[in-house]
Amino acid sequence: MQSAPLSDPLYYLRNAESVVDWCLSHYADLLTAEELEQLACWIALPEQARALLVRMVMRKGDLFRGDKLSYDEIPLLIPSLQALVAAGLVNDSPKISAEQMASVLVKQEIWQWLFDLDKQAKLNKQLSKAALLAHLADLDDGLAKTPAMWWPEGVQSILRLQVDGLFERLRLLFFGNLHQQWSEFVITELGYQTYEQVPIVAELRAFQKREEIEYYCHLHELGRRLEQQESLISLLVDVPKDHQVLWLQERLQHLLFGIGHYAERQGDIDAALQLYRRSGTNAAKVRELRVMEKHGELEQTYALARQYIEQTRQPATVMLLQRVAARCAKKLNRVYQVNKLIDPVSDTLRLPRNKDGVEQAVVMHYQGQGMQAYHLENDLFTGLFGLLFWQAIFAPVPGAFFNPYQLKPRDLYEEQFQKQRQTLIDAAFASLQSTDYQQRMLACWQAKQGVRNRFVNWTGLTPEVLQQALSCIPAKHLEKVFRQMLLDLKHHCSGMPDLVVFDQHNSTYELVEVKGPGDRLQEHQKLWLDFYQRNNIPAQVVYVEWMS
Numbered sequence: 001m002q003s004a005p006l007s008d009p010l011y012y013l014r015n016a017e018s019v020v021d022w023c024l025s026h027y028a029d030l031l032t033a034e035e036l037e038q039l040a041c042w043i044a045l046p047e048q049a050r051a052l053l054v055r056m057v058m059r060k061g062d063l064f065r066g067d068k069l070s071y072d073e074i075p076l077l078i079p080s081l082q083a084l085v086a087a088g089l090v091n092d093s094p095k096i097s098a099e100q101m102a103s104v105l106v107k108q109e110i111w112q113w114l115f116d117l118d119k120q121a122k123l124n125k126q127l128s129k130a131a132l133l134a135h136l137a138d139l140d141d142g143l144a145k146t147p148a149m150w151w152p153e154g155v156q157s158i159l160r161l162q163v164d165g166l167f168e169r170l171r172l173l174f175f176g177n178l179h180q181q182w183s184e185f186v187i188t189e190l191g192y193q194t195y196e197q198v199p200i201v202a203e204l205r206a207f208q209k210r211e212e213i214e215y216y217c218h219l220h221e222l223g224r225r226l227e228q229q230e231s232l233i234s235l236l237v238d239v240p241k242d243h244q245v246l247w248l249q250e251r252l253q254h255l256l257f258g259i260g261h262y263a264e265r266q267g268d269i270d271a272a273l274q275l276y277r278r279s280g281t282n283a284a285k286v287r288e289l290r291v292m293e294k295h296g297e298l299e300q301t302y303a304l305a306r307q308y309i310e311q312t313r314q315p316a317t318v319m320l321l322q323r324v325a326a327r328c329a330k331k332l333n334r335v336y337q338v339n340k341l342i343d344p345v346s347d348t349l350r351l352p353r354n355k356d357g358v359e360q361a362v363v364m365h366y367q368g369q370g371m372q373a374y375h376l377e378n379d380l381f382t383g384l385f386g387l388l389f390w391q392a393i394f395a396p397v398p399g400a401f402f403n404p405y406q407l408k409p410r411d412l413y414e415e416q417f418q419k420q421r422q423t424l425i426d427a428a429f430a431s432l433q434s435t436d437y438q439q440r441m442l443a444c445w446q447a448k449q450g451v452r453n454r455f456v457n458w459t460g461l462t463p464e465v466l467q468q469a470l471s472c473i474p475a476k477h478l479e480k481v482f483r484q485m486l487l488d489l490k491h492h493c494s495g496m497p498d499l500v501v502f503d504q505h506n507s508t509y510e511l512v513e514v515k516g517p518g519d520r521l522q523e524h525q526k527l528w529l530d531f532y533q534r535n536n537i538p539a540q541v542v543y544v545e546w547m548s
Helices: 011-030 033-044 047-058 077-086 098-103 107-117 129-139 164-175 210-227 232-237 246-266 269-279 282-294 298-311 315-331 358-367 379-388 422-431 436-448 463-472 475-487 523-534
Strands: 063-065 158-161 346-351 372-375 499-503 508-515 539-546
Touching: 011 033, 011 047, 011 164, 033 047, 033 164, 047 077, 047 158, 098 107, 098 129, 107 129, 164 210, 210 232, 210 246, 232 246, 246 269, 246 282, 269 282, 282 298, 282 315, 298 315, 315 523, 346 358, 358 372, 358 499, 358 508, 358 539, 379 436, 379 463, 379 475, 422 436, 422 475, 436 463, 463 499, 463 508, 508 523, 523 539
Parallel strands: 346 539, 508 539
Antiparallel strands: 063 158, 372 499, 499 508
């Protein structure tokens, strides 16, 4: 699958055709007869007609002004539009509401429309669009009409896209979600970047049944209604049952948390607690406890917090749960010891001001002492992690990969990521017990150079950095850091120290967090520094003061 170069005026059409071909080759059995017929009609159309439909699909909404459509690369626009209408892919006389009619008009046109509807009305041309729409609502009889019926004297060239739902489902099948828009593939040169090729055979598809597609779309629509702050009652009525497909159930759990938070803000505490408990995510557990604490259920909150702490692996969440438990214990006159973070080793350096920033000033300081220092921030250990666990990251796991352009599996940040790849992850860790891991990572660096991977920044992970890291960082340190990362890959790939300093003469290294004047440690940085202290990994904070 190859994307077209942007130098081609119809590059977006070529890319859209590639997506359609890919979806037909992988998911034709999950498309309805009507959808397959619509695609066949589109494929059979002249090139410019096909391009015009893609242009319309890429725009927001399904209503368009025919007199506003203009594309330099589609000179035969009118015949192309007529072909789309004849094929039933576009409706040139749709029945729409007054509100929909107004949505494609500018303010002056709305004023003229209202004047033509009621010439006796004295409408000030200076009225805001909102005021004009309010006046229109008074004249709306609630019936859907064609544009010609709504405004015989005015704008009538309003079109409705008839395949919006079809292309939305194609977008879902290709991306695996509906928050990514067509533009992320259709108008980019993804084909000119290199991605790991993971086989996507029938048994590994994310969607195995049409019902699963509809379930996802229902969740997406419910999420959209939540964003629009529909009434809580109407949202709760449409919350679906749990799903047996793991990744769809995970999406439901995140949505339940969002609706629960909305219920909490609306003051419906019972509904909020029920939704948080059904969600079961870490965020939901924390909110549940805070709501219970706020409403004076101290005994229950304290007991539940301790239970959740025992069940939770993610350090950041454990810290939040411990704080709840500590507050409740204090109010209950009990003793509860929170695991306090260890203060990091620190030093203060007075350095000449550097135009390239405080980190570069510290780099030059260490280089002046005969060491090699690199400003890599999160790119060092995440890059090494990406090399060692490459096979696990790109393992052909059911539902993990939707298309050939993914830099990470869909479930990377879910609890099931590790469970479904445990054998491969264990094998990678086992290699750290001998010198095999060094050859394994070097071979991966050479074989995969430039291939996109969520963890690997090829610009930062140079051969020089890789060689020094493998010779100076003990395998036991790598293992400890990698196991910590696996506890929470979403959050543990950030907050790492700014610099790594290598002393090749002694085969040692140190991690350095740099803080300029007035800068303070953030929570996730404190957690990493505490982890380094507890595991005897050399790390310190360097506070910089500028020489006057």
